[in-house]
Amino acid sequence: MPAIIIFRRFPMPSISVYSTASFILLSLSILWAHTTILEACNLPTDKDVNVWTYPTQDPNASQPPTSSVTLSVNVFTLMLDEPVCLVLAVNATYCLLAIIVQIIQKLVFGKLRAIERQHMRDKFWNFVFYKFIFIFGVMNVQSLNEVIVWISWFTAIAFLLLLTKLCKDRFEFLSFSPNTPMYYHWKVLGLMGFIISCCLLLTVSCVTKSFMFQASSPSYSDIHSITFMLAECLIITVKSLHVIIRYCIHLYDIQHDELWERKATLVYHVDLSMELLSLSINFVHHLHMLFSGNIWLSMASLVICMQLRYIFSEIQKRLLRHKNYRRVVANMEAQFPEATKEEIEAQEDQCAICWEQMETARKLPCGHFFHSPCLRSWLEQDTTCPTCSIALSFSHENKPKNSHPAPNPAAGARNQAPGVVQHRNHFWHFDGSRFATWLPSFSVEVMRTTGLPANQQPSNSQLDTMVREVQDIFPQIPAQVIRNDLQLTGSVETTTDHILEGQVTIPTNPRLPTAPPVATPDDEHSTFQIQTPPSETGNRRFATQDAASTSASSAPPSSPTVVGGRFSKAPQEREQVLQTRRDELIRQARLKYLSNKKVDKPA
Amino acid sequence: MVGSALKRLMAEYKQLSLNPPEGIVAGPINEDNFFEWEALILGPEDTPFEGGVFRTTLNFPTDYPMSPPKMKFTSDMFHPNIYPDGRVCISILHSPGDDPMGYETSAERWSPVQSIEKILLSVMSMLAEPNPESGANVDASKMWRDDQEQFVKRAEKLVRKSLDL
Ligand SMILES: [Zn+2]
Numbered sequence: 001m002p003a004i005i006i007f008r009r010f011p012m013p014s015i016s017v018y019s020t021a022s023f024i025l026l027s028l029s030i031l032w033a034h035t036t037i038l039e040a041c042n043l044p045t046d047k048d049v050n051v052w053t054y055p056t057q058d059p060n061a062s063q064p065p066t067s068s069v070t071l072s073v074n075v076f077t078l079m080l081d082e083p084v085c086l087v088l089a090v091n092a093t094y095c096l097l098a099i100i101v102q103i104i105q106k107l108v109f110g111k112l113r114a115i116e117r118q119h120m121r122d123k124f125w126n127f128v129f130y131k132f133i134f135i136f137g138v139m140n141v142q143s144l145n146e147v148i149v150w151i152s153w154f155t156a157i158a159f160l161l162l163l164t165k166l167c168k169d170r171f172e173f174l175s176f177s178p179n180t181p182m183y184y185h186w187k188v189l190g191l192m193g194f195i196i197s198c199c200l201l202l203t204v205s206c207v208t209k210s211f212m213f214q215a216s217s218p219s220y221s222d223i224h225s226i227t228f229m230l231a232e233c234l235i236i237t238v239k240s241l242h243v244i245i246r247y248c249i250h251l252y253d254i255q256h257d258e259l260w261e262r263k264a265t266l267v268y269h270v271d272l273s274m275e276l277l278s279l280s281i282n283f284v285h286h287l288h289m290l291f292s293g294n295i296w297l298s299m300a301s302l303v304i305c306m307q308l309r310y311i312f313s314e315i316q317k318r319l320l321r322h323k324n325y326r327r328v329v330a331n332m333e334a335q336f337p338e339a340t341k342e343e344i345e346a347q348e349d350q351c352a353i354c355w356e357q358m359e360t361a362r363k364l365p366c367g368h369f370f371h372s373p374c375l376r377s378w379l380e381q382d383t384t385c386p387t388c389s390i391a392l393s394f395s396h397e398n399k400p401k402n403s404h405p406a407p408n409p410a411a412g413a414r415n416q417a418p419g420v421v422q423h424r425n426h427f428w429h430f431d432g433s434r435f436a437t438w439l440p441s442f443s444v445e446v447m448r449t450t451g452l453p454a455n456q457q458p459s460n461s462q463l464d465t466m467v468r469e470v471q472d473i474f475p476q477i478p479a480q481v482i483r484n485d486l487q488l489t490g491s492v493e494t495t496t497d498h499i500l501e502g503q504v505t506i507p508t509n510p511r512l513p514t515a516p517p518v519a520t521p522d523d524e525h526s527t528f529q530i531q532t533p534p535s536e537t538g539n540r541r542f543a544t545q546d547a548a549s550t551s552a553s554s555a556p557p558s559s560p561t562v563v564g565g566r567f568s569k570a571p572q573e574r575e576q577v578l579q580t581r582r583d584e585l586i587r588q589a590r591l592k593y594l595s596n597k598k599v600d601k602p603a
Numbered sequence: 604m605v606g607s608a609l610k611r612l613m614a615e616y617k618q619l620s621l622n623p624p625e626g627i628v629a630g631p632i633n634e635d636n637f638f639e640w641e642a643l644i645l646g647p648e649d650t651p652f653e654g655g656v657f658r659t660t661l662n663f664p665t666d667y668p669m670s671p672p673k674m675k676f677t678s679d680m681f682h683p684n685i686y687p688d689g690r691v692c693i694s695i696l697h698s699p700g701d702d703p704m705g706y707e708t709s710a711e712r713w714s715p716v717q718s719i720e721k722i723l724l725s726v727m728s729m730l731a732e733p734n735p736e737s738g739a740n741v742d743a744s745k746m747w748r749d750d751q752e753q754f755v756k757r758a759e760k761l762v763r764k765s766l767d768l
């Protein structure tokens with residue numbers, strides 16, 4: 001990478017200097033070509049004149065080209081033949097492109113974020129590297145003209161590709177905030193529309209060109225080139241289409257306040273199909289490259305092979321993930337019934353995962369309710385109840401190994417073997433026996449989920465009865481602990497003895513040792529109110545605050561309602577309130593610290 | 604699923620603004636990005652960190668709450684469960700599957716029903732009761748075990764520093 005470092009240290013000329021210089025040079029070269037042509041026309045005996053004149057023109061070239069069109073065509077042809085002029089013209093084209101990019105950036109994106117710049121740079125150098133290999137390794141381009149044609153083609157492709165990536169990044173960033181003005185979204189979406197129309201245009205021109213080749217007698221390499229070009233067009237089209245569809249779904253979602261339950265499924269399937277489509281096109285494209293290369297054992301074919309392997313593993317990963325998804329959905333639908341309206345209403349509950357109201361929900365064996373999409377997302381990475389972390393029974397036969405590319409690859413390992421589940425059951429600590437007595441169906445379900453072979457253990461209902469017997473004697477001990485011990489001993493007497501002898505470890509509440517008592521899982525959504533009674537905390541807070549503000553005259557007395565129990569709809573106000581609360585916390589801590597110091601010192 | 608993560612973060616922000624727990628102020632650093640938060644945590648009373656106001660940042664993944672946020676102290680800290688670079692080593696910030704520290708299985712893990720408030724309260728209780736078994740900061744663990752007095756002195760310095768005094 002030293003080349004890049006030097007490149008970065010090298011003072012890059014500003015865009016205005018660069019563009020001015022290139023256009024001055026370009027106009028100089030045009031001027032030169034113009035004068036050359038005029039001189040050539042004035043001296044018709046010059047032997048070169050016929051070369052400069054356009055073929056369609058009259059053969060009597062001695063007539064000076066009066067029409068401005070023919071003149072400019074002549075100038076153009078002359079410049080194409082003169083290498084220096086050609087280079088200057090190409091340079092000017094790039095300059096124009098750079099200006100267009102700058103304008104688009106100013107109009108649509110504003111200042112790029114660091115991460116976006118980083119992505120752009122990475123993507124750009126990657127692109128340059130692979131296309132370099134493609135031009136010289138696969139196409140084996142020899143002549144300068146061909147190189148220029150390919151480079152200009154790839155410039156266009158890179159332009160579209162980078163813009164797509166940038167739009168994608170920006171879309172994600174814009175959706176990070178609820179207060180993004182709508183016109184930002186429309187700007188980016190408009191740009192995406194522009195990109196995709198460019199892509200479609202390129203694709204169509206590729207297709208028509210390939211038909212043209214078919215009509216005439218095609219040379220072998222031409223068909224290859226066209227197919228390569230078509231593949232690249234298609235890949236970008238699919239990518240930009242993906243971004244656009246995602247964007248439309250997002251915009252639709254933010255404009256409709258109510259929960260859109262099928263959104264997750266829709267997004268998943270859009271992602272799946274688009275990713276698989278672009279990956280498979282890419283795969284075929286690379287295969288084509290590999291087989292059309294003239295030299296088999298070259299550096300280029302090695303690089304292509306590596307790339308192929310990478311794409312293949314991506315496809316594999318995606319398919320495995322989809323398999324896992326299908327398994328989760330199937331299991332969920334089979335085992336966790338849709339809750340009835342009455343059940344949901346009886347709960348009067350929010351979904352504990354997304355904190356939104358539940359219209360429809362699925363019921364877990366432990367009696368917890370969640371939205372199906374919320375539950376599904378979680379079950380894709382872990383097969384436990386989110387609230388009480390009880391292991392849920394899932395058929396393990398077809399569980400793909402290491403199929404979790406997403407956040408925690410190891411999560412799936414947890415329940416891969418029934419034995420592991422059993423072992424883990426031993427260590428469950430969920431919130432106490434209250435839970436089981438509230439929901440008697442719970443214990444039956446749990447037993448089914450432990451996956452123990454029935455012949456070694458008492459049957460579910462038997463064990464259930466035994467648990468109840470023991471719990472009648474020791475109501476303070478969680479049912480799960482008793483169950484675990486019973487699974488080992490298999491008899492009520494022995495377990496009772498164990499408990500009396502203190503061999504059974506009763507789990508202490510694992511949740512927050514210093515925090516106030518945690519609510520029962522059924523009240524999970526209201527935990528906050530329970531942990532910090534609003535009125536009480538608020539009052540205490542404000543009392544201290546008022547005292548502090550009267551003692552410290554420098555700070556303006558802030559009204560309690562602003563600092564405490566308010567959540568403004570306006571972003572600026574929210575920010576301000578938050579800042580005030582921050583300052584207040586620090587100020588009070590300082591006051592307290594200083595007064596403590598004063599007390600300490602005399603002592 | 605950025606959309607649902609955003610809604611959830613918004614709901615948590617609202618919750619934390621309406622019913623703030625004692626000694627915790629948390630919210631997005633910037634309203635333009637709800638996935639980066641700053642939280643101030645007041646050192647719990649009767650602990651070495653009493654009275655300090657410690658700054659932390661929380662970075663949320665786009666699939667929050669399916670994955671836990673990443674939490675980091677930006678104030679200088681010296682604590683057995685906080686890495687020298689500020690990262691917090693606490694079980695609630697890990698998914699059930701990954702087990703880098705070999706926590707006992709009973710320790711509470713990340714699940715989507717956890718929340719920012721619970722994380723911050725856990726961190727508060729971690730400040731109160733360090734767990735010297737996890738070696739996020741070996742020096743701090745050692746000092747906490749062997750030389751409580753010096754640990755308290757060191758913490759006192761950090762408290763002063765956190766208050767800019
Ligand atoms: Zn939900």
Ligand SMILES: [Zn+2]
Nearest residue numbers: 366368385388
């Ligand atoms: Zn549950």
